[in-house]
Amino acid sequence: MIFTRPRTTAAESMTSVSIASLFVISAIVLSGCGGDSNDANEADAPIVPPVSNNAPVANAGGDQTVMSAAVITLDASGSSDTDGDALSYQWQFTSLPDSSAAVLSGASSATPSFSADTDGSYVVALTVSDGTDASVDTVTITAEATDTNHTPVANAGIDRGVTTGDSVTLDGSDSSDADGDPLTYSWTLDSAPSGSSASLNNAATVNPDFSADIDGDYQISLIVSDGSEFSLADSITISSSTDKGSIPVNRSYAIVDTNQNQCYDSSSGDATSCIGSGYDADYSGNQPDYTLSDDGLMVTDNVTGLIWQQSSDINGDGSLTSDDKLYHSDTMSYCENLTYGGRDDWRLPSIKESYSLIQFSGKDPSGYQGTDTAALTPFLDVVFDWAFGDVASGERIIDGQFASSTQYVSTTMNADATTFGVNFVDGRIKGYPSERLPFYVRCVSGNTDYGVNAFSDNGDNTVSDDATGLMWQQDDSDSVNWDDAVAQCEASTTASYSDWRLPDAKELQSIVDYSRSPDTDNQPAIDPIFNASSFNNEAGENDWGFYWASSTHATYNGNGSSATYVSFGRALGYMNGTIMDVHGAGAQRSNNKTSVSATPGAGSSSGASGTFYYHGPQGDILRDNNKVRCVRDIEPSDVTAESEGYTLFSPMQSTDTYLIDQQSNTVHSWQSDYRPGLSVYLMESGELLRPGVITNKPATFAGQTGGSAGVIELLDWNSEVIWQTTLATDSYLSHHDVEILPNGNILAIVWEAKTAAEALALGRTSVSGDSLWADAIYEICRASEQSNCSDGEIVWRWSTWDHIVQDADSSISETYVTDINEHTEKVNLNFFNGSGSADWTHVNSVDYNSAADQILISVRNFSEYWVIDHSDASRGIVTRVGNPSAHGGDGEQTLFVQHDAQFIESGTAGGGNILVFNNGANRPEGNYSSVDELCFQGEDCTPGEMMNSYSEGVSGEFYADHISGAQRLKSGNTLVCEGTEGRLFEYNASHEVVWEYHYGSEIFKATRYMSDHPGLAELN
DSSP: OOOOOSOSHHHHHHHTSOHHHHHHHHHHHHHTSSSOOOHHHHHHSOOOOOOOOOOOBOOOOOOEEEETTOEEEOOOTTOBOTTOOOOEEEEEEEEOOTTOOOOOBSTTSSSOEEEOOSSEEEEEEEEEEOSSOEEEEEEEEEEEOOOOOOOOBOOOOOOEEEETTOEEEOOOTTOBOTTOOOOEEEEEEEEOOTTOOOOOBSTTSSSOEEEOOSSEEEEEEEEEEOSSOBOOOEEEEEEEESOGGGSOOOOTTOOBOOOOOOEEOTTTOOEEOOOSSSOGGGOOOBOOOEEEOTTSSEEEETTTOOEEESOOOTTOSSSOOGGGOBOHHHHHHHHHTOOGGGOSOOBOOOHHHHHTTOOTTSOBOTTOOOSOOTTOOOSSOTTSOOOOOOGGGTOOTTOOEEEEEEEOSSOBTTTBOEEEEEETTTTEEEEEETTTSOBBOOOEESOTTTTOOOEEEOSSSEEEETTTTEEEESSOBOOSSHHHHHHHHHHOOGGGOOOOBOOOHHHHHTTBOTTOOHHHHSSOSBOTTSOOOEEEOTTSOEEEOEEEEEEEOOBTTOOOOEEEEEESSOOEEEETTEEEESSOTTOEEEEESSOGGGSTTOEEEEETTEEEEEETTTTEEEOSSOBBOOEEESSOOOOOOSSOSEEEEEETTOSEEEEEOTTSOEEEEEEOSSOBSSOOEEOTTSOEEEEEEOSSOOGGGTTOOSSBOEEEEEEOTTSOEEEEEEOBOSSEEEEEEEEEOTTSOEEEEEEEEEEHHHHHHTTOSOOSSSEEEEEEEEEEOOOOTTOOSOTTOEEEEEEGGGGEEBSSOTTOTTTBOSOGGGOTTSEETTOOOSSOOSBOSOEEEEEEETTTTEEEEEEGGGTEEEEEESSOTTSOEEEEESOGGGGTOOSOOOOSSOEEEEEOOTTSTTTTSEEEEEOOTTOTTOOOOEEEEEOOSOTTSOTTOEEEEEEOOTTSSOOOSSSOEEEEOTTSOEEEEEGGGTEEEEEOTTOOEEEEEEOSSOEEEEEEEOTTOGGGTTTO
16 A cells, blocks of 8 residues: 555546555454454444545645755655644655765654765655555755865965074975865075075975074965965974973974863762862963864864864754754764855864863763753853753753764773764763764864874883873872872882873873774774783772873863772673673773762672662763772973062953962962953952953943953952942943052942043044043042041042143133143143044053052053052042053154053062053054163153063064053063963063973963962961
8 A cells, every 4th residue: 555645637546545544444254254354243243434534645845956065954844644643754855966976864853854966866755654544745955066166275284483594394295285185385484683695495396495694583474376266375483492301392292281170078978179279270281272263163172173063953952952963974974064264174173172171170961950040051162162962952951962983992881883072061081872872063173183192211111192292101000999099199200200290181181092993903992001909809900090180070050079080991881780881991981089989879799799879870880999090291381480479360251260380280279250341450458359340331331352450359268259349331341451559449440431522522532432531540448447438438538530632722711822842741631542442541451569559550552651649539540651642742662552550569670660561552663561760750761651562573473552561570580471472471581481381371460479478378
């Protein structure tokens, strides 16, 4: 019997007879046949009319024409059943183009998908059934190649160091063209060290060369062409030195820091201070650093060189749901057919590439019973889109698994073929059944060497990995628990090194060898260059261990009593009374730091060596005595700063504040609800003074991002808010910086807004928008027994608006003067910064001199610093330095959109002078930054006279066009924050850099505190 969508008279006659009717008719006819019939009973039996059923109508959707390599989602939602019966769906290809290997994912769902992997027609049949009747419809998808030419992408390789005198061969072979067009190459030597005679040989080939004849940096760019279009230029820097020890090393397998900045008490799980115990948050590695492409489609990892899809929304409906997941058989072809950014090297990431993105600032929602996910934190940077499991489709919240190309060389569960995946919701690597679980997909391109180790045996019981820059202990050891493992590494002196540490989860996973397993090789999943001790596991098998990592695996409610580990042996679980490998050697899981028997919800059973404990859906086996292998950096800093102490900073895109020691270890951190706005200070009381950026700015200041704040808070050592005030109305908004006064009150920089009409009425010649903002300094009360003011009260105010003059309109007598230059204590209302912004003056720092009771402010848009009297708010500017044209004068401009003007403390080199980070944009001779020490007042110098200056000049690399700061230290050294680069460094009196730290993203300023600073009492 055939059931089909009604299209012919014959078909219509067939569909008028239901399956149930035919069964009834057959039963009646058959009852009158054979030898055992009872005629009387038959005569008396009533004839039951058949139950009528209306057949469903299948609707496979309309035919489509798509581009080749597109992922197509089919839709049966137009199918219907007039009886209201529930429908089931089954899709199948009835015709495919030659050479196509397309596979339907979710073929029994209403919305399956497939990748149109080649040109041609794909005919798909949909069968819809209501359980009684069925009907069929077909849809044709035609895939066609696009005629659009893609712009090629140049790839000049990576920055690297060489020895002066060497011949350097360049490599453009990673340049690409999505259309497969042949490429031509054009290399240019853009700059070379002074005195160099270097030139490129064979500059029109893929591999030109040159001789690095002088120490210094050689800037080289590459442009490629496909015959129709030219690529954008890609540039690299070749750094040449005669001192091999100074040659920078670029790591092909650089490990990105876990982004874990909180320490936890091992027993209670409570958040605690980081005090250098050896926890993950005590150490800072390569900080996460991402760049989103202009079109929003790609994210470049500036540490690893990998380029990622920003979104995993493969069906393009604007949200991540189960409909965006693919079975593993479709994931590779989906990635390989991508052409984002004109690149043709898209691929499904390996497990090591995928794991490079994990961040252990995330919190595990396992066990969370709620439905509101707003407060849950994923293990992934916010630059990427992400989603929890699709609860509406029957998934768990934790079903956020992303596919990798790494297959387990053995099997898991019931001999299932297994694919490793990273779950960015619960923070784990596990092996998953390859074709029983659909995955989210995030494709990758670039750096094909990522994840490839370069091990060498040092002959002293250590192993170096030149790809990652890490040195490992060759032997492992046993532990009692996680605390013991941490302590072992901190105390280790293997090969006479004293800076060993327990590796974080990402460092530890970097040495997994996914080509090995206990069941296929009778070896652990690690290179044989390492020694790994074996033991009899809970099932009595010869096996290898779980290895502790320093990274805490915190739960959704902030409990940090569990730590991560990586399994180099079988990742055992206890399921249905059987011990088995449930997740594969190379899995990353977690268990309790001190006592697995105390794990909430843990079960226990008897194994080959006695009682064991297990937990979770797959019964993950838990162990207290996980193994230990310590790590250190191959290149620890061999430069010792001349100043002791700790450096405080708050990254601009983070809500955290960090205190680091001279070895670049994080010794403490604070957490806030706000990003910094923008400075941060440690008070002698141990409290953290921190302006914060509010998200809902008053309408007048909506959209302003350059330094805005709105709230000032004080945090105690444990990040609890102990004082807070808001400075945000339609007429004023705090921004940039604050300063604590001896009486405990706080100075704050505030924008004060006037309407355009008000500003024009004062003599402003033009206003580009609805309002004009000038800066004021407010003194904010912190109520105490000694004060006579209310908490948060504005008790003192100095405002630019009270000191303006203009020479444009004599009818406005209130502000008119005939000669601006005769009123240097006043502010020229018509001095324009050229930006057309409402932010007219843009003060970016405030400092206080208690001896003189004077306030120093940096006025960026005037390229000046001003000194004003705290004792007399009615008085105008006492001293101004930097740009005579701002007040109608003549003379040389010395400051250029500067930041962070500070009084140098008495008793310090240069005491009494003023230190300024001179950003240096639009200098007449070219852009470069400098740290300038200028005379304030004294018998031996004139105000504004240059006393000392640090720079690299126009030809150097030291240039930050915005933010940044500097601080003169007690030793006479100077701490510098090159804010745009996230670089902190210290130079001595000879201008030699003696300490350096790279955070990797923007920092407004940094402050050094000596070890005996009273605010560090909790640390000491």
